Amino acid sequence: MAENTKIPYKIYLEENEMPKQWYNMRADMKNKPAPLLNPGTLQPMTAEELEHVFCDELVKQELDDETAYFDIPQEILDFYKMYRPSPLVRAYCLEKALDTPAKIYYKFEGNNTSGSHKLNSAIAQAYYAKKQGLKGVTTETGAGQWGTALSMACAYLGLDCNVYMVKCSYEQKPFRREVMHTYGANVTPSPSDTTNVGRQILKEFPGTTGSLGCAISEAVEAATTREGYRYVLGSVLSQVLLHQSVIGLEAKAAMDKYHITPDVIIGCAGGGSNLGGLIAPFMGEKLRGEKDYQFIAVEPASCPSLTRGKYAYDFCDTGKVCPLAKMYTLGSGFIPSANHAGGLRYHGMSSVLSQLYDDGLMEAVSVEQTSVFEAATRFARVEGILPAPESSHAIKVAIDEALKCKETGEEKTILFGLTGTGYFDMVAYEKFNNGEMTDYIPTDEDLEKGFAGLPKVD
Ligand SMILES: *Cc1c(COP(=O)(O)O)cnc(C)c1O
Numbered sequence: 444m445a446e447n448t449k450i451p452y453k454i455y456l457e458e459n460e461m462p463k464q465w466y467n468m469r470a471d472m473k474n475k476p477a478p479l480l481n482p483g484t485l486q487p488m489t490a491e492e493l494e495h496v497f498c499d500e501l502v503k504q505e506l507d508d509e510t511a512y513f514d515i516p517q518e519i520l521d522f523y524k525m526y527r528p529s530p531l532v533r534a535y536c537l538e539k540a541l542d543t544p545a546k547i548y549y550k551f552e553g554n555n556t557s558g559s560h561k562l563n564s565a566i567a568q569a570y571y572a573k574k575q576g577l578k579g580v581t582t583e584t585g586a587g588q589w590g591t592a593l594s595m596a597c598a599y600l601g602l603d604c605n606v607y608m609v610k611c612s613y614e615q616k617p618f619r620r621e622v623m624h625t626y627g628a629n630v631t632p633s634p635s636d637t638t639n640v641g642r643q644i645l646k647e648f649p650g651t652t653g654s655l656g657c658a659i660s661e662a663v664e665a666a667t668t669r670e671g672y673r674y675v676l677g678s679v680l681s682q683v684l685l686h687q688s689v690i691g692l693e694a695k696a697a698m699d700k701y702h703i704t705p706d707v708i709i710g711c712a713g714g715g716s717n718l719g720g721l722i723a724p725f726m727g728e729k730l731r732g733e734k735d736y737q738f739i740a741v742e743p744a745s746c747p748s749l750t751r752g753k754y755a756y757d758f759c760d761t762g763k764v765c766p767l768a769k770m771y772t773l774g775s776g777f778i779p780s781a782n783h784a785g786g787l788r789y790h791g792m793s794s795v796l797s798q799l800y801d802d803g804l805m806e807a808v809s810v811e812q813t814s815v816f817e818a819a820t821r822f823a824r825v826e827g828i829l830p831a832p833e834s835s836h837a838i839k840v841a842i843d844e845a846l847k848c849k850e851t852g853e854e855k856t857i858l859f860g861l862t863g864t865g866y867f868d869m870v871a872y873e874k875f876n877n878g879e880m881t882d883y884i885p886t887d888e889d890l891e892k893g894f895a896g897l898p899k900v901d
Contacts, residue, residue, distance in 0.1 A: 463514065580675045690860065771800065
């Protein structure tokens, strides 16, 4: 108890305590994630093939399953200092409101203008593009957080930034779009008639509100058909998990300072980058047999890739222009209902997290939208922060775990990732507040349609 009172509401690191290297979980995995495959030859993608799409240095990071630590370049460290370390907060007020013996901590990544953790990888990817002497980058964005983060990073480094934004978000979130414009990015609603693949998708599915998978295809085409451009991706890839390890490394350093050991670590999972980053150093200890933790991935019931998907090679995009990745997937043709957590609407999942999940090292649960907004509201009213709908998936399960402790009397320590703020999601909050929010759960039949499109790989 005496120890408890010493733990401040917010634990910050000093500048000299901040991580100087990223940690690569793959180095400690016995079963490595399956390699990306060339969709034509079904052979592992070579560095040379990948370099047509991604920056050279990022290809190295993508293919490296052995190096545990990568130095963070000084320019990136300097950029991180503008908004990091992010606070690790002891949720004293939430604990009190829940009347739970559990101790709840959250790592808050919404403390920068882009409003999410995505800036951690955006600056890294933009930096390597700049270093390679490129003119610019192309990307997709779902809810808009990644596009915003990349726009900020590109503005800082003087790179051209072209964002294909999923059409329903482009229309639902004009403010995000204008933030990107303010940082100098070109924003195109996807599917668009500016690419071959976009025109094809529009012909096949007229009136579609788009999907991440489809926007990825357009962004890849735009990058590979233009001199001096490469494609960058905000999640899913192993390099993105590597950059996001800064979240977990900071969280662990802050907890170590006060001799706190989490029992349960929870994060929302779209493509898996924030969760992969948050759990990285803890999972490292588990993989090396030094410590044990319970890890829980939380996904929306409307897009349940881990809990109801298949572990198989699949296309990363709807247009089938990207390499094949082995992952828990709903099929690249699966277009989820227009739920209000745009950042969690991806059909697949990071192959690193997929492998960890398949090996039983991590658990997954899916939750319904209205229960997520109930948790978000409860959290906002006591902790003050207005959470992003994506982040609120983690809040929901953290609250559930804390309430279980209330039943059993266990004093578990819970750590969850609060990935961002929800200021641009007020249409969703409005729906919830007016009682107009619905839950959509795909039927097995709906999922079968997505699985039917999986490529045959032996
Ligand atoms: C993009 C996003 C997510 C989901 O992406 P991951 O790659 O799974 O982390 C979660 N929360 C917020 C706020 C986001 O912007």
